Amino acid sequence: MFLDIFPGNLHTLSEVIEAFLQIVKRCLSDFFHPLRNNFGALLKSQISQVQVFQRLLDDPINLSLGKLQQLLTLQQQIIKQPLNLLLNLVDGLNGLVHDHVDQLQRMFQQVTRFSLWD
Numbered sequence: 001m002f003l004d005i006f007p008g009n010l011h012t013l014s015e016v017i018e019a020f021l022q023i024v025k026r027c028l029s030d031f032f033h034p035l036r037n038n039f040g041a042l043l044k045s046q047i048s049q050v051q052v053f054q055r056l057l058d059d060p061i062n063l064s065l066g067k068l069q070q071l072l073t074l075q076q077q078i079i080k081q082p083l084n085l086l087l088n089l090v091d092g093l094n095g096l097v098h099d100h101v102d103q104l105q106r107m108f109q110q111v112t113r114f115s116l117w118d
Contacts, residue, residue: 020107024102029050030096042085044084046078049074049077050078052074053075057071
């Protein structure tokens with residue numbers, strides 16, 4: 001995946017560090033771009049649910065059992081969705097780390113071959 005950034009033979013410590021930083025930058029970019037889009041969609045959904053919630057509360061005289069159940073369901077969704085997004089973030093970061101551990105290990109193996117005087 002990152003062979004274009006991580007060439008097989010790096011010659012100086014600065015090249016190794018630069019290649020490592022490119023991998024980290026690309027990983028973060030690949031991960032956070034979809035997350036930003038998901039967060040925007042979640043925010044729009046939350047606003048919509050709060051508006052429905054408000055409409056149901058605006059008419060307290062006509063609150064039926066069905067409306068109360070709908071209110072409870074909306075309240076649970078409003079609470080759970082951000083938590084689910086956070087869990088997805090943690091799962092995604094965990095997957096990202098596991099996907100790139102081998103590349104990072106190779107990078108650090110090359111770093112250990114260099115002296116600090118390069």
